Amino acid sequence: MRNIDFSKIFKNNWIHILAVGLFLITTYIYFQPQFKGHRLDQHDIEQFRGMSNEVVHYRDVEGGEPLWTNSMFGGMPTYQISTLYEGNLLKKVTRFLSFGMSSPAGIFILYLLGFYIMLLCMRVNPRVAIFGALIFAFSSYFIIILQAGHNSKAAAIGLMGPVIGAFYMAYRYNLRWGILLSALFMGMQLTSNHFQITYYLGIILVGFGIAEFVRAFKHSQWKRFLTATIGILVAYFFALGINYGNISLTADYAKHTIRGGNDITINPDGTPNEGESTSGLDKDYITQWSYGVGESMTLLSPNIKGGSSSAIQNSQFAEKLRDPDMRRNANLIAKNNIYWGAQPFVSGPVYLGIIVFFLALLGMVYLKGPLKWTLAGVTILALMLSWGKNFMGLTDFFLDYLPGYNKFRAVTIILSVVELTIPLLGVLFLNKLFKKREEIKNNIKPLFYTSGGLLGILVLLSFTGLGDGYLSPEEKDMAYSPKEYIESRKADIRKQIKEDPRILQQNGISINDKAQIEKLVDQNVPTVAQIDQQFDALVDFRKSIFQTSMWRSILFLILGIGLILIYVYTTIMKEIILIGLALVTLGDLISVDLNYLNNKKQKNKRDYIHWIEDADFDYPLVPTQADKQILEAEVSQDPELKKKVENARVKSDGRKTRVNPRALWSKKFQTLNMNTNYRVYEQRAGFSSSRPSYFHKALNGYHGAKLRRIQNVKDFHIDRGNMEVFNMLNVKYFISQGRAQKNPGALGNGWFVKTLNVQSNPNKELLALGSLFTINNLENTFQLHINDEKVEKDTITGFENIHLIKNTDTLFSGVSQITRSNLNAVFVKDVNGEMSWIPSKELQKDTLNSFTKIVEIKQVYEFNPKEEAIISEEVAEKVSSLQYSGNGQIDFVSYLPNEMKCRLSTNEKQFLVLSEVYYPSGWKAYLDEKEVEIHRVNYLLRGLEVPAGDHELVMKFEVPKFHTSNNMALIGSIILFLLIAGAFVKDFLMKKQKNEE
Known part of the structure; x- marks a missing residue:
């Protein structure tokens, strides 16, 4: 210790110490409630708690990893829910880089340090690197995903930068450290367990690799290029080895999930699904969240599509409804969506800052070499891929021909690449600007052309708009064709009345009173004048939001241009300009971020909007009355079980004197769960919530990679309320409208059957879990169409697209209301020409033959899982x-x-x-x-x-592979740490020897 010169260390590294200190202060200020006993209220983390609760309890009681949970979807592996690989020590390095902080502060630090490390590896001035790290971390999407609880995705994004930096280092100036750090950082990135981000990182690295190939070709540096390439590949192979368990088990699991193939070749309505499927996820599912082409302008201006999905009255623009020119129509549009983009719904825009974009444009003008073209190419490719179904030519090509691309959903996630490459390009320009001010001053025209061009485009768009009419695609159909919309809405209401006659009863209308029925229908649809008035007001409101957003960007851009020109034309210190740019750019970004994650209090002035207390975070869910009903029903049948549940205790943490009621309820249900085996299905939750899984073994769940078979059973049977399927899955309780209802037909955990019913293919196996009917056209003057094919007789499930047509009139559409009831029925015409369905039993009483039979449905098979x-x-x-x-x-x-x-x-x-x-x-x-x-x-x-x-x-x-791979991870981690330690020692000795000489 006496030989260590701390003053020298500080002198050589003060800028990095300052950077880390600044990052910590920034994190503390923005995420202040986390340091005062609060945690971020994150939707996906709440869902994670539900899906992982059984696993966590198993660890506490039994020790080790269960690798399987019965808490969701009837049962599934835990590989992509919660599986700890204790042998992988790289998690501890990530934890160290996060300063031991949990999300969101810990991940935000990863954003900052990750980008900073990358820029240092690329030999960017540390001061500029600090600026780059801050503007990267405050990109709106990165803040929004923290608020949503996408922690693994966020951590993976934060670790993209160091991987890129080490890659660059290996090729450019330090082969040994570049390779070692590539192994370390890629290992950490893989450990974050978001393979979609890793996949997109691979696209960036391929682009960088092409740039280095071009550079090697140009300068004939083939030996260096080949050595670095082989070294990098070995490093990545090493990183894969450390993460082999997670990667391998996930790959095995993926084959059986919705991200693998599908053995079912039909849709629930019987139509073929070949055109909608890939060897991975269905194309519709992959592209459900696709960025609009015009929506891409949010990169430059945050609110040009309204921001996040919410009613106007609940949005950040609610106050605008009180403006004098808006107040008159406020009630008309208050409940309309503020967002008018192409996606189903969004939590906020992908905005990276207009000044950041401007700097990147200047980078394309002033930087030399193939790297800028790589960054531009990767940016454009990622942007076009984010358009998904709005640019299906490219999307189809990647889905069909790029291995692995079809395994990932939500193509908009690839915009995380754009939010890395554009800031990087901008920072590289800024680095050059501060090094070569005179060179840029002597070639100033491109800067003026770029500034004027970008300003001109923004000003022009502020007046012309983006050509979307300030309406979403769905709203356009309604606004531009109101009569067609009204007729379509009326048809939907008539169909609802036909399928559920109780609607008429509730309104005191007779089923035969057509005039009153039509009056009821008319009362529930708007008039053309009302539609026109509403959309005129909505367009005016949204147009004002659009223009405000555009002029906001124009103002910030002018400030950014001004600061750059001041630096070019004066002798002002670059540090002052850098601070000015940082203040303006961060002011722009943070003011957007605060709309989606802030430290504001609720109206009661006590609770935060986005934060909850630590205790509530640890136990995020409380049992409903229905959950308590189920617990009581179970323990009342078993005195021994009742005793165990009543004796359930919460372990003291040594600090709290009062037991958290949530913790106690959690413990009681965990005890119940470990000693019983029934399933619950909460009808409202469906397959989009893990709330029931927190308390019970559930058929519900929430996961992006559920097993394919349960997804198919859901689509074909669970969604249709097939009770025999619920029975075979031992769904003992249904939760509906806050109450628990016992299912007397639940078959229990196991039973002996009498018959094995052999089916020749998976389609028939799946369909055999329901009922089958024959449908027969008895009148030649009518045409029976099933899935657009004319038939006289066929076997159906009842959920096909079935139409009875005479001339050009459709007499009925669909028969599911008949088949759901497992009825034999006949579609008839009475003596007055009225047509309707009548149960066959009722028709047998028609001794006067007063009905003409047109179509007959007979049940020919009903699944009986008990037998x-x-x-x-x-x-x-x-x-x-x-x-x-x-x-x-x-x-x-x-x-x-x-x-x-x-x-x-x-x-x-x-x-x-x-x-x-x-x-x-x-x-x-x-x-x-x-x-x-x-x-x-x-x-x-x-x-x-x-x-x-x-x-x-x-x-x-x-799963023997789990234990083997855990040992591999431990050995690999230790070897990597030893290699890095050895490199440090070698560098130290070489430096010492050099100083002595």
Whole structure:
């Protein structure tokens, strides 16, 4: 320690110490509530808590990783929910770079340090690098995703910069450190576990690689290029090795998810789905969130599409409704959406700052070499790919031919690339400006042309708009064709009345009173005059928002141009100009960011809008009355269970004297969950919420990579309310309207069936879980069309697009209201010419033959999971029989997420069906300690043949690869740390030797 000269260290590194200090102060100021006992109220984190609660409890009680959870979708692996790879020590490095802080402050620090490290690796002046880090971190999208709780995505974005910087370093000036840091930073980036961002990072690196190839070609530096390339590839291979467990298990899992292929070739209505599918996600799903072409202007001006999706009265522009020229029509438009872009809804714009964009344009003018063309090319490519369905030519090409691209949803996420490349280009220009002021002064015309051109475009657009009429695509249909909209709306209401006659009863209208029905329909649709008045007011309001946003950008741009010109034409110190640019640019960015994440209080002046207390963050959900009903129902049947639940206690943290009620409820439900095995389905939550999963084993869930089979079952059966599917999945309770309703038909955890129903392909397997009907056209004067094909007779599920047509009139559309009730029915015409559906039983009473039969529907098959199991031809070849008695005793002994035990007793061979999701990559069955094969039955579940006698059945989720890869990660991490330490030592000794000489 005596030989260490701290003053010299400080002297050589004071700027970096200043940078880190400034970053910490900035983080503290912006995220101040986090340092005062609060956490950000993040939607996705709340969902994460729901989906991972069972896993966390298992770790606390059993130790280790379960790798499987039954809390969502009936069961799924935990690889992309919550799996800890303790051997991967790179997480600790990321934690160190975050100064041990949790999200959002810790990730924001990653933004800052990551971009700063990249710029230092690219030999940018540290002062300019500080500026670059700040403008990068405050890009609006990066703040918005923190507010939403997209933590893994945000961390992955924060670590993109260091990977790029190390890549650049290896090729340009320090091969050894470039390679070592590439291994370290790529390993950390992969550890953040957002492979979509890693994929986009790969696109950037390919672009950088092309630039280095061109440079090597130009200067004949092939040896350096090849050495760096091989070294980088080895470094990335090493990083992959450390993360092999997560990558490999995720790749195995992806094959079985909606991001893999689909064995079903039809849609729920029976039409083929080939044109909508890829070997990954469906194209419609991938491009559901596609940036509009005109919407790309939000990069330059934040509110030119309104900002975030919300009613005007709840938006940042609500006060504008009180303006004298807006007040008259305020009530007409207050509930309209402030956002009028092309996406379903958004949390805010992707805005990177008009000054940042201006600096990047100057970079394209003044920088030399292939790197600027790489950055421009990657930027343009990423922008066009973000357009998704609005530019399907390019999107289709990438989905069909670029490996892996079709595994990722929400193409707008690729704009994170644009928010990195444009600031980088701008910072590289600024770095050159401060180094070569005279050179740029002597070539000033391009700066004037660029400034004038950009200003001119913005001014012009402020008057002309973007050609969207200040309306969303859906609103245009309504505003430009009001009569067609009104007729379409009327048709929808008539259809609702036809499918649910209770609407008429609630309004006191007879089903035969056509005049009153039409009056009711007219009352529920606007007139053309009302539509015109509303949209005129809405367009005026939005136009004012658009123009305000544009002139805001123009003002900031003028300030930015002024500062650059002052520096060029005066001798003012660059530090002053840099501070000025930072203040103006950050003022621009932060004023936008504060609309989406701020420290404002609610109206009660006590609670924050965006922040919650630590205790509420740890236990974000409270049980509803329905959840408590279920708990009470379960413990009332089992005194031993009741005792366990009542004795559930929360571990003291050594600080709190009062037990958090939320924590106590959580513990009670965790105890209930570990000692029972039933499922819950909350109808309102569907497949878009993990709230039920926090308290129960649920059929609900929230995940972007759910198993393909459960998704298909949802689309074909769960969404249609198929009770037999709910029964086979052991959905014991339904939650609806805040109350729990017990399902008496739930089949329990397992049962013996009598019949195996063999189906020849997956389509038929899936359809066999429902009912089948024959439909027969009995009148030649009518045409029956099913999915646009004319038929006389066919077998249907009832959810096809079915129309009965005479001449040009459609007499009915769809028969789902008939088939949902599993009725045999006939479409008839009475003596007055009125047409309607009548149950066949009722028609038999028509002894006077007063009805003419037109179309007849008869049920020919109904799935009965208690008696039969649906199997494939492949499974049929492996079982000894298709018929069984179905007699026997099943007693479940224990049930953990990754292991279940039961005792079986039967006098003859039987076939056992378990209400557990089939997953071939891990689940093993042991009958009396001997492994037996698990068969897939009922398209989704597990089943196996059981010989006569008394047996113990144990099912375990065993993944040897997890333990092997964990050891690999530990060894790889230690080797990497030793290599880096060795490089430090070598540099130190070389420097010491040089000083002694």
